[in-house]
């Protein structure tokens with residue numbers, strides 16, 4: 012269980028998150044949505060233990076502030092919004108970074124499996140810098156996956172905290188990644204990810220957290236949150252929710268575009 016109580020974060024002198032209360036159960040996919048600058052990345056960095064905060068964050072009953080770096084690395088993998096590399100690493104070397112930052116550095120078999128998962132079999136020896144943006148994003152996801160491969164370890168759920176993991180991916184690879192995440196959640200792991208694409212969020216998320224101006228504006232099942240009135244308010248533009256037969260999946264479209 013991920014528990015967030017009265018979470019407040021200031022970056023520099025700027026208050027960014029103003030008291031967020033929410034919890035997430037493992038076995039589920041949480042999509043964090045909200046407009047640019049609303050605080051999604053800051054929230055993800057806080058639960059990842061990467062930014063100082065006030066309030067409480069607990070991962071499966073352990074106060075985040077008391078977990079040692081290696082304990083944190085064993086429990087959760089983090090995909091930041093933008094990852095840059097200063098050195099000419101090969102694809103396999105980048106993925107291996109996930110193994111060595113985790114607690115199972117001996118499991119080198121996972122490198123090929125993680126690359127296969129993101130459809131990059133055969134790319135191990137290629138230079139990371141010479142890949143497309145979408146391919147690089149998939150390498151980064153493989154790096155995070157090898158860090159927390161099994162969704163449950165020693166009886167404890169593991170977590171994937173992902174910031175816009177599919178923003179630069181084509182539709183087939185977006186679906187491929189979503190399948191990987193669904194498998195991880197079905198295996199008992201927790202997934203919290205920032206998603207820009209509201210329709211993808213509606214399709215894959217079990218729960219949606221809608222962030223607006225550093226506050227949680229709404230949270231709940233996607234059909235209610237993405238189909239609800241809070242969405243237009245948060246994004247500041249008219250949005251029409253629809254149901255797609257036959258599965259009654261919710262999808263949204265902007266409307267009244269030209270006045």
Ligand SMILES: Nc1ncnc2c1ncn2[C@@H]1O[C@H](COP(=O)(O)OP(=O)(O)O)[C@@H](O)[C@H]1O
Nearest residue numbers: 022023025027046047048049050051052053054
């Ligand atoms: N290092 C920083 N110092 C001050 N303000 C920041 C910093 N990084 C981000 N912010 C501000 O915090 C707010 C939330 O940013 P962020 O969490 O990245 O938003 P989102 O991911 O929802 O687009 C924005 O208003 C942004 O300008």
Ligand SMILES: [Mg+2]
Nearest residue numbers: 051052053092
């Ligand atoms: Mg962001």
